[in-house]
Amino acid sequence: MQVCAAPPFAIAHALSCDARWRPHDLLLLQRLPAFDGEPSWVREAFGRAPYAVVRRALAADGFVAIGMRGVGRSERYGTWAASADVVSAVSPEALAFSCTPLAGRNALPAFATLAALQDDATGPLSAFTWGPTGSAGFELATHVPTVTASSDLDLLIRTHDKPLARNLAIELLDYLQALAQRIAVRVDAQLDTPAGGVALAEWAAGKPRVLARHERGPQLIADPWGPASHGDDA
Template sequence: MPVCAAPPFAADQARTPSCNVGWRAHDLLRLHRLALFDGEPEWVREAFDRAPMAVVRRALVAESFVAIGVRGTERSQRYGTWARCTDIDASVSPEALVECASSMPNARAVLPPFSALASLRRDATGPLHDFAWGPAGSAGFELATQVPTVSASSDLDLLIRTPDALDRDHARALLAQLQTHADGAGIRVDAQLDTPSGGVALAEWAAGKSRVMVRHASGPRLIADPWATIDHHEDVI
């Protein structure tokens, strides 16, 4: 079964999404319609009826389209598809969801991912305080939809906006802060840096590797500097 629908536009129309369209990778979109494509998994319609929201994913798109991902109830239920911009009613960014955690029902707020999120939010003196950041993955989806998605064994996925270059020492300080809160909650915290070139794992950048994997709209690449203009001659994975 395909994990992504075929693009509803010609290949020569695809381009890197502009930040001017108003949505960035990991933003959650509320849709009033989800287009049907050939080969769609059976669970997609049920998932959309339960929570009519999808996450913006990194992909080349034609004008008036946005690449989205739909998630089901099982970990294996993830499907990449497409929406027209006119089908979008509202959007919410990961950083806007941080405050939502404070109003969660107690029965959900005590789950380890939300406990770790609340602890990070209160940590005003830590290095994360210098950035715009927020929950992605299952925690972000539940906060946006109010549909129970997180379990006691879920990871906490975070997105950290880093439009400016992040030196390795600062990256290591960030990683240490996240690890402290992860250990306190007994879970794994997985952070991704949102750089001008795409998504980069914080742990990979902090490790000091000469090149890191960047999740770019045109596909994953190995590059040396995620804050430099992406070189199309860099290694494509």
């Protein structure tokens, strides 16, 4: 997040995450608290689509860390919501097969790529639970036009309980890159692991350690599925 509100609780009380929601889930909110320093675009964005994405950050009981998105890439804001204000939630994997783009928007590269992935029942991605995040996920959830002709397709691939061998990661990355090249779009895939979010491309590259984005903060780790990666709130 380029801007983040100060937490409305003592840092010492930020000990966990509400297990009802996971990072990248989209939350429908009945109210959005305002904090000092809030960007001017946030209220308009909330009025247009009262949704926020769950971000990776610890919170005190009764709160959830969320991210707001505006019209452009520069309009991103990390803030906080009260758990009691969450009306409903939708996960990326639910969006993958239960929602369709608005009429006339299927041909946008991000949605065309998503459709190709949905239709491929034998490709390497079919072995995993996955779904769209970013602008594609936001539009599918809110029905507010968000995807543009230059938008990436962001994906979340659940591997929390299923370690991804490096050779399979390479196969999956090659598959996604070939599809992206054919449709002329960028596909950015993140693995959901016990250590946090890890870029598929980074894991497939065979680096000794990879960056894992965890609720407690980013960390470099050799094995995102190893015993050291399993925290109480992972």
